[in-house]
Amino acid sequence: MSSELIVDIKNIVKKFQDFKAVDGVDLQIKKGEIYGLLGPNGAGKSTLIRMICGVLSPTAGSGRVYKYDISKDSELIKERIGYMSQKFSLYEDLTVMENLRFYTEIYMVPKNERKERIRETVNMAGLQGKENVLTKNLSGGWKQRLALGCTLIHNPEILILDEPTSAVDPVSRRIFWGIIYKLAKRGITILVTTHYMDEAESCDRVSFIFDGKIIGTGNPKKIIEEKNVKNLEEVFITFVEEIYGKKITDSFDELKFISGEH
Ligand SMILES: Nc1ncnc2c1ncn2[C@@H]1O[C@H](COP(=O)(O)OP(=O)(O)OP(=O)(O)O)[C@@H](O)[C@H]1O
Numbered sequence: 001m002s003s004e005l006i007v008d009i010k011n012i013v014k015k016f017q018d019f020k021a022v023d024g025v026d027l028q029i030k031k032g033e034i035y036g037l038l039g040p041n042g043a044g045k046s047t048l049i050r051m052i053c054g055v056l057s058p059t060a061g062s063g064r065v066y067k068y069d070i071s072k073d074s075e076l077i078k079e080r081i082g083y084m085s086q087k088f089s090l091y092e093d094l095t096v097m098e099n100l101r102f103y104t105e106i107y108m109v110p111k112n113e114r115k116e117r118i119r120e121t122v123n124m125a126g127l128q129g130k131e132n133v134l135t136k137n138l139s140g141g142w143k144q145r146l147a148l149g150c151t152l153i154h155n156p157e158i159l160i161l162d163e164p165t166s167a168v169d170p171v172s173r174r175i176f177w178g179i180i181y182k183l184a185k186r187g188i189t190i191l192v193t194t195h196y197m198d199e200a201e202s203c204d205r206v207s208f209i210f211d212g213k214i215i216g217t218g219n220p221k222k223i224i225e226e227k228n229v230k231n232l233e234e235v236f237i238t239f240v241e242e243i244y245g246k247k248i249t250d251s252f253d254e255l256k257f258i259s260g261e262h
């Protein structure tokens with residue numbers, strides 16, 4: 001991993017009317033890094049991601065992806081990013097191959113490169129043998145890999161995955177993460193959100209988001225050691241306790257406060 005900064009976000013805010021969904025976030029991601037965003041439902045992860053991808057404009061703050069300004073150069077950013085949104089959509093009535101072909105058109109992959117990009121993507125996402133299967137007949141894990149394939153079709157330098165493995169079985173999740181590692185080894189920078197702590201522990205660095213703010217960042221193994229706890233869930237609780245200056249017991253009311261149901 002080099003030290004080149006690919007994503008550099010400063011004090012970014014997103015307000016929906018009076019509500020601050022993202023409340024002054026700084027975020028730096030290096031080339032080839034696998035960076036995880038963790039936090040309860042409603043913490044602001046997807047909103048932050050959508051601003052980084054240039055699909056949502058920030059209320060305040062600034063940021064760049066490479067040298068491009070997230071507020072002004074969103075088109076240039078979109079060309080370099082592969083964004084798999086939390087609710088990605090595939091064309092169910094198309095085959096795997098037809099979906100991939102369709103995405104080469106959406107991403108305007110030059111015509112003479114399409115065949116080769118599709119071949120590479122099929123290999124990378126492990127879709128060999130499924131090319132002619134109708135998408136609606138694929139199981140959830142295969143659909144996820146096809147969605148990843150469609151996200152990779154224009155050879156992006158940054159991959160942004162919003163809960164890519166929700167509702168996928170443990171074996172398919174492992175396969176999916178195997179692909180993520182391969183991509184990171186090729187120098188692709190990866191930003192991923194997840195609620196699975198085993199996945200989070202596979203990241204080079206993670207940030208915990210709570211109420212629109214980053215409350216802690218670090219290498220998973222190192223922060224578990226530093227906080228002297230068993231796992232990342234406990235690290236998260238420790239960060240919340242530090243911010244709010246009180247111990248959190250597992251009473252229902254306090255858990256509701258963490259899970260965003262307050
Ligand atoms: N377009 C919008 N208009 C109004 N409020 C919004 C909008 N988008 C998001 N929000 C609110 O902003 C907050 C953060 O939402 P966001 O989707 O970023 O959370 P999240 O961390 O991705 O949660 P999850 O883990 O459930 O995906 C939530 O309270 C949500 O209801």
Ligand SMILES: [Mg+2]
Pocket residue numbers: 045046047086162
């Ligand atoms: Mg989300």
